[in-house]
Amino acid sequence: xxxxxxxxxxxxxxxxxxxxxFVVEQAGRIRIVRSGSLLxxxxxxxxxxxxxGGERGxxxxxxxxxxxxxxxxxxxxxDRNGDxxxxxxxxxxxxxxxxxxxxxxxxxxxxQPFSNHNGGGLAFGxxxxxxxxxxxGGSGGDPQGNAQNLGTRLGKMLRIDxxxxxxxxxxxxxxxxxxxxxxxxxxxxxxxxPWRFSFDRGTGDLYIGDVGxxxxxxxxxxxxxxxxxxxxxxxxxxxxxxxxxxxxxxMSGLTLPVTDYGRxxxxxxxxxxxxxxxxxxxxxxxxxxxxxxSGMIRSFRLDGSGRATDPRDWTAALGGAARVxxxxxxxxxxxxxxxxxxxxxxxxxxxxxxxx
Numbered sequence: 001x002x003x004x005x006x007x008x009x010x011x012x013x014x015x016x017x018x019x020x021x022f023v024v025e026q027a028g029r030i031r032i033v034r035s036g037s038l039l040x041x042x043x044x045x046x047x048x049x050x051x052x053g054g055e056r057g058x059x060x061x062x063x064x065x066x067x068x069x070x071x072x073x074x075x076x077x078x079d080r081n082g083d084x085x086x087x088x089x090x091x092x093x094x095x096x097x098x099x100x101x102x103x104x105x106x107x108x109x110x111x112q113p114f115s116n117h118n119g120g121g122l123a124f125g126x127x128x129x130x131x132x133x134x135x136x137g138g139s140g141g142d143p144q145g146n147a148q149n150l151g152t153r154l155g156k157m158l159r160i161d162x163x164x165x166x167x168x169x170x171x172x173x174x175x176x177x178x179x180x181x182x183x184x185x186x187x188x189x190x191x192x193x194p195w196r197f198s199f200d201r202g203t204g205d206l207y208i209g210d211v212g213x214x215x216x217x218x219x220x221x222x223x224x225x226x227x228x229x230x231x232x233x234x235x236x237x238x239x240x241x242x243x244x245x246x247x248x249x250x251m252s253g254l255t256l257p258v259t260d261y262g263r264x265x266x267x268x269x270x271x272x273x274x275x276x277x278x279x280x281x282x283x284x285x286x287x288x289x290x291x292x293x294s295g296m297i298r299s300f301r302l303d304g305s306g307r308a309t310d311p312r313d314w315t316a317a318l319g320g321a322a323r324v325x326x327x328x329x330x331x332x333x334x335x336x337x338x339x340x341x342x343x344x345x346x347x348x349x350x351x352x353x354x355x356x
Contacts, residue, residue, distance in 0.1 A: 001340065002038050002348040005031060007057075009120070011332030011342050014063045014073075014094075018335045023348060026057035028077070032097055033348065044089060044099040050077045055138075055193075059120025064162070065128055068094050074107070074130060074162070076120050084110040084118055086132060088162065107160070107167045110153050114138025117193040117211075121271075125159070126204045126224075129171055132158040133208070135193035141213060141244070142235040147190050150182035155234065157194065157208070157222075159187035175229030188222055190232040190254070195292075196271030196330055201337060202285065205302070209271020209289055210257075213238050217269035218257035219289060223306050230255040258308040259300060266291025270328050272299075277337035280353050286310070288339060288351070290328035295319055297328065297341070318351065325349060 002023070008031075010024035021033040028047030032039045050058055060076035067073060071091035079085050086108040091099045112118060117135030125131055136147045136155035147155030161169040168185075176182040193211040200207065204224035210232065212218060216239030220232045231254050235244050239260035242249035261269075272289035288299045296315050300308040318341070319325040327344035334340065339351045 005346040008342045010330045012061045013334045027052045028058045055116045060122040062122035133194035147234045157188040158185045187228040188230040192234040198273045200274040201276040209269040216260045218260040266294035268292040272331040
């Protein structure tokens with residue numbers, strides 16, 4: 001679809017907008033793809049405010065569900081000191097191609113103890129609340145124990161109300177609201193580095209790609225029926241195996257991944273999206289995901305009990321022997337639910353039916 005991007009990390013569409021896609025570049029710009037063409041001027045440029053490189057940069061974008069009328073959107077980035085900031089911006093006009101860089105309103109600041117494991121994803125759930133994915137703070141093995149510490153935002157999935165009191169409100173039905181010693185904005189915990197999460201448009205289930213330590217990459221699913229409160233296990237578990245201790249760990253109360261894979265298949269999972277488009281009806285409900293390091297692209301679907309079934313490998317079909325898609329850094333969907341793959345090398349691809 002598009003070439004010439006600089007280290008793209010995310011792709012989003014604004015609600016109801018069938019003409020444009022918005023691509024996040026790591027160094028601090030959001031670019032617009034209009035009808036298949038990359039516009040020369042960025043939608044937003046905050047490169048002077050961020051640190052970029054490695055796992056830092058402008059990492060995530062989410063449009064308000066009423067963006068078409070209020071022009072509000074949200075970004076997740078690491079500032080000049082490497083700390084995480086979740087901020088709101090406003091478009092000059094919702095239908096226009098520029099945002100007001102001076103309109104920044106900070107919702108959340110999270111100090112990062114190390115340079116890696118910043119997470120970075122943002123998404124509005126079907127409930128209208130903003131979800132935020134944060135890593136465990138970095139280094140290796142979670143040395144500060146952040147993922148299991150309910151008193152820190154690190155290693156968590158957060159859920160906030162951006163329409164409430166400033167800078168944000170906590171939904172009263174969050175699973176830890178009112179629990180002593182726990183941050184009420186926490187929706188789920190026990191994550192190492194959630195690199196891309198998304199909601200199934202059909203079911204409301206939350207899919208998370210969580211990057212592993214040295215053995216396993218995992219896909220976690222928060223079923224909509226559970227209403228949050230999952231502990232995905234890190235650093236007691238890495239994927240479906242014990243990590244600390246290396247054997248005999250206590251798995252009680254943990255939500256294990258629906259699937260994981262080892263170093264023979266890749267070393268850095270990129271969470272994906274569930275297909276709910278129109279061009280390939282036979283694949284409705286299939287969750288596509290990838291590995292940034294190996295270029296692997298796979299899919300599965302959940303059965304009625306929440307188990308991963310119908311596993312498929314699309315690496316050859318979508319990338320070919322030449323590995324056209326080398327470093328898949330993100331997936332995205334357009335207003336019609338069609339799937340796009342973002343390649344860190346600078347391209348965006350759309351998955352189309354064979355022979356189309």
